[in-house]
Amino acid sequence: IHRVQPSLQTPQQLMGLSVFAERLGQTVLDGIQNGLGFVSFLGLTIVKMLWALTQPRRFRFTSFVHHLGRTGIDSLPIVAMLAFLIGVVLAYMSGEQLKNFGAESYTVDLVAASILREMGILITAIIIAGRSGSAFTAQIGTMKVNQEIDAMNTIGLDPVEFLVLPRVAALIISLPLLTFFANVMGLFGGAVIAVAVLDMSIPEFIVQLKSAVNLNDFLVGVAKAPLFGFIIALVGCYEGFRVSSSAESVGLQTTRSVVESIALVIVLDTMFVVFFSVVGI
Template sequence: MAQPADFIEEQLPEGGTVLRLGGTLAIAHINDLDERLRALREGVIQIDLTRIEHIDTVGAWLVHRTARDQGATIIGADSDAQRLIAAVSGSDDQTVEAPRLSPVVRVFEELGEAVSSTARTFVEFVGFIGQCVKAVFNLLLHPRRLRFHSVIQHFDMVGVRALGIIGLMSFLIGIVIAQQGAVQLRQFGAEIWTVNLIGRLTMRELGVLMTAIMVAGRSGSAFAAQIGTMKITEEVDAMRTIGVVPVEALVIPRVIATVLMMPLLGLYASLVAIIGGGLFCWMTLDMPPTTFVQRIREVTPLTDFYVGMVKAPVFGAIIALAGCFQGMRVHGNAEQVGLKTTAAVVQAIFLVIVLDAFFAVFFTEIGWD
């Protein structure tokens, strides 16, 4: 049976100490030898390994470290011990330096990684949209599989519970548009055109755009967090196990609710913004409410309303798809939920702004300007 590693100290007549190690100097039999060797006083001039029965790499490192710290020589080592001690002693001379890249190379490396990640995300997003289209066709063929109660629940979360914050935001935006417009137009004696600015800007652009940004930050992030948490807790895998298609059960109800709620929220936001602007005109420009309403009707064409109502459901679909897509990408640990939720909001707002620019050019080209 292997004996645990141990040592004794012998004083030499000419001065100094010999450290005689014995037993099995292996990791399984070292016990507290490491601490005892660290606690040795200075003065060891020799380390005798004659009584060592077996030694491994860990034992060789302990012998080498002790000899290095004490300035001692090693005697009595057999060929195997000498080979191991020589191998571990070589590590003292090896220094590992972190790779150093020039700033230019580092910039291009990070740029390449960002482009590659964006390309992968785009391909995955297109594939996810394909899965959603397939799920929609399946639900059209089997309407009873659509979870109407889930759609109604998301009507409440996306639409009804957002009325307060969207109304307050739109009201303040209407006041800001009226105030800034009046200040700038007053230089030319054209304060009356403030009504044109309020009506056209809110109905055509800011009403729907600011609503989309608010919904992306509020509902898009919630979609990503909810589905991401379900991925972490393996509820999505459990759905697949019992034969439920996760896209049909989790994604489609959220997309339907957001697409249907966005036009209503956009119209609501535009009307509240117009009310805010009208209140400012009444209090600052001495414009009666009846005159303001009449001017709004005269200067705001119906095409502005059509433009806003066309953009709203598209923005809603993009927001819902981005949130659900990032939620489905969660894997590993809870940290991923936060990362993908942030990515969902950023992706949704970016796509909304890009599409808004596209719509602006498109409607101008077809004469809806």
């Protein structure tokens, strides 16, 4: 009598592995295709930007001013509130810990360096990615669902020139200004805690702030803002053009736009941190 060896895997398990492998492969292929499409869109946008520099009369200045107001001025309240709260939290938490070592005066150093170099630009970029980047995707996606993009192509208007360039230029300009404003509000939040909790006076805070930071700390944060603004606007517009003919696709691509923008911002910020550390800035 020969004993039949039981199968190591049941048909249901094999089917599950097959489905998993198929989904994994499709996800990888979709990611590669999406990445190649984004690189192509990036190159096209850069070419159009260079062309706009040689043909400034073709640039839609009115649309640029409109988006500059929407992405910049309209974002000031939320940026101010969150940056102020970040400054408060950083100052309070670091101050409580440094009190144990009698070094609470160094709270100003920690808060200033954190906000000026990293937290100010990161918080601002994340807010703009969720607010303006998603709006770009929804606006362009809705136009595509309504076949307005096809109509523009039919009458000979370039969608990249008319829709993408004003939005990209607006974020390149507005994000550094918002970052500067966020830095000011974050430091103000730290000053409030320093005075209210750490028993520091305003003159003492200012003196400590001057000794703790230099121009490089300010420039490191602000210098990243134009690139982050460019990436956020580019991703928002790209995902808008990828919307299909359904309203559900608008919501899906809007979500993808926010997630991809924030992920790219964090990856680029990490690269900047390593680069500035290597060059000693």
